[in-house]
Amino acid sequence: MRAQGYLYALLTAAFFGAGAVLANRVTREIDPLLTTELNLSIGAALLAGYLVARRRPLVPRGLSARDWARIGFVAVVGTGLSLALVITGLSRTTPVNGGFLIQLQGPTAVLASVFLLGDRLRWWQSTGLAVTLAGGVLVVLREPGAGFTAVGSGDLLVLAGAVLAGLAFLPAKSLMARVPALQLSLWRLVLATVVLLPVLLLAPGPLRWHPGAGTLLLQLLLAVTNFCLAYVTLHLALDRLRPWETASVLQLEPAFTVVVSLLALSLAPTPLQLAGGVLMIAGGLVSNRPARPPAPEPATAPAPEPASAPATDTLPIPDGGSLPSPVPANPAYQNSRGTTP
Numbered sequence: 001m002r003a004q005g006y007l008y009a010l011l012t013a014a015f016f017g018a019g020a021v022l023a024n025r026v027t028r029e030i031d032p033l034l035t036t037e038l039n040l041s042i043g044a045a046l047l048a049g050y051l052v053a054r055r056r057p058l059v060p061r062g063l064s065a066r067d068w069a070r071i072g073f074v075a076v077v078g079t080g081l082s083l084a085l086v087i088t089g090l091s092r093t094t095p096v097n098g099g100f101l102i103q104l105q106g107p108t109a110v111l112a113s114v115f116l117l118g119d120r121l122r123w124w125q126s127t128g129l130a131v132t133l134a135g136g137v138l139v140v141l142r143e144p145g146a147g148f149t150a151v152g153s154g155d156l157l158v159l160a161g162a163v164l165a166g167l168a169f170l171p172a173k174s175l176m177a178r179v180p181a182l183q184l185s186l187w188r189l190v191l192a193t194v195v196l197l198p199v200l201l202l203a204p205g206p207l208r209w210h211p212g213a214g215t216l217l218l219q220l221l222l223a224v225t226n227f228c229l230a231y232v233t234l235h236l237a238l239d240r241l242r243p244w245e246t247a248s249v250l251q252l253e254p255a256f257t258v259v260v261s262l263l264a265l266s267l268a269p270t271p272l273q274l275a276g277g278v279l280m281i282a283g284g285l286v287s288n289r290p291a292r293p294p295a296p297e298p299a300t301a302p303a304p305e306p307a308s309a310p311a312t313d314t315l316p317i318p319d320g321g322s323l324p325s326p327v328p329a330n331p332a333y334q335n336s337r338g339t340t341p
Contacts, residue, residue, distance in 0.1 A: 005240025008233045009249035015233065017256025019226030021264060022218055029215045031207035032087045035222070037193065037200050040083075042223035043231070044189035051182060058186065060179045067178060070171035075188040078168020080195030085161030092154025101158040103136045103254065108166025109247035116170060119244055124286055132251045132283030138276025169243040172235060181235035188231060255280045 026035050051058055063071075086102065093101075110129060113119045121129075175184055200207075211219065237246045255277045258269045269277070 001240050005237050005246070006249060008237035009241065009246050010252070011233045012230050012237060012246075013250050013252045014256045015225045015230035016250070017253045018260045019222055019230070020253070020257045021260045022222040022226065026211075026215055026219050026222055029211040030209055030219065031203075032091065033084075033196070033200050033203055034207045034209060035219060036083055036087055037196050038219060039223040039227040040080075040189050040193040040196065042220065043227035044186060044193060046224065046228050047182060047186040047189065047232075051186065056180075056182070058183070060183045060187075063178060067175065070175055071179070071184070071187055072191065074168045074172050074175070074184075075191030076195050077164050078172070079165075079188050080192035082161040082164040082168070083192065084196055084199045085157045085164070089154040089157030089159075089161065093152060093158060101155060102162050103133065103251060104159065105162040105166035106247040106251040107133065108163045109169040110244040112167055112170055113242060113244040113247075117243070119242060121244070125248075128283045128286030129248055129251070130283070131286065132248065132280050135276040135279030135281075135283060136251060136254045138272050138279065141272060141276075143270060144272055166247065169238065169247060173238045173243045176235060176239040181232050181239065184235050185228075185231040189227065251283075252280055 023032075023035070030038075048058060060067075089101075107129065110121070114121060172184070234246070237249070258273050258277060262268060
């Protein structure tokens with residue numbers, strides 16, 4: 001069960017990591033806000049079509065008002081508003097600052113899990129998370145001469161979006177016991193599409209749209225992997241792991257981005273990125289190392305029962321009392337001649 005959860009979390013990190021490469025290519029010809037709205041709507045349409053084809057209900061049944069409020073928070077705040085803030089912020093900051101700040105959704109989920117859910121991290125788990133985050137910084141920096149710029153409005157927007165995305169891990173985890181992963185993913189995408197639509201309509205100036213056939217195919221691939229399958233595998237991982245465990249695996253996303261860039265774009269990673277990837281993998285292994293089971297208590301021998309006096313037959317006496325018989329009450333008793341008295 002837990003092994004499946006880690007597998008789903010790794011798949012999610014791989015989808016998101018590959019999505020960063022695809023989005024970089026697609027947004028050259030399609031405006032970022034427009035491609036995000038397309039991703040959400042295409043992903044929702046694919047999930048709805050699959051549920052209808054399998055004759056499964058589109059709307060979860062038997063949910064309370066509190067459950068729907070949690071779905072609203074995950075979809076509106078943790079997905080729609082978060083994406084709007086991140087996309088707007090990335091256009092106003094440097095790739096180094098933005099790439100680092102996006103990773104903070106993982107530590108946000110970890111801290112929220114500790115303070116709100118009462119999870120306790122061992123020292124090696126905290127160390128592993130810090131090492132993974134440090135490796136992600138090296139991957140984002142790419143070159144030793146690269147550095148962070150002064151914090152601006154774009155950085156604050158990306159940071160706010162990352163924090164909201166990290167906080168959404170907790171209500172999503174609580175919903176997994178009552179809402180199937182496909183239905184939760186569907187409503188997460190549908191409501192996020194509605195939230196992002198006013199931002200799209202109020203965007204200043206015309207939105208960039210001059211894609212070729214290849215870009216449209218990449219757009220479809222991005223929607224299927226990064227906004228359809230990724231959210232399904234994310235919810236399946238949350239169903240099997242604690243929120244902080246899922247978040248710690250998702251911190252490997254920059255490493256997958258480097259691997260996909262190498263395979264798809266022949267963009268060889270720099271030595272600094274390779275060092276960062278090694279740190280991220282090592283930190284992920286350390287932070288998710290299972291704790292040792294407590295040593296069993298030594299078995300104690302039961303106290304011996306006190307010896308009881310042998311049972312004897314009694315003989316009646318005239319005054320109504322009784323005297324013990326010298327013959328033990330044992331049918332197997334025999335005298336010295338081998339006969340039973």
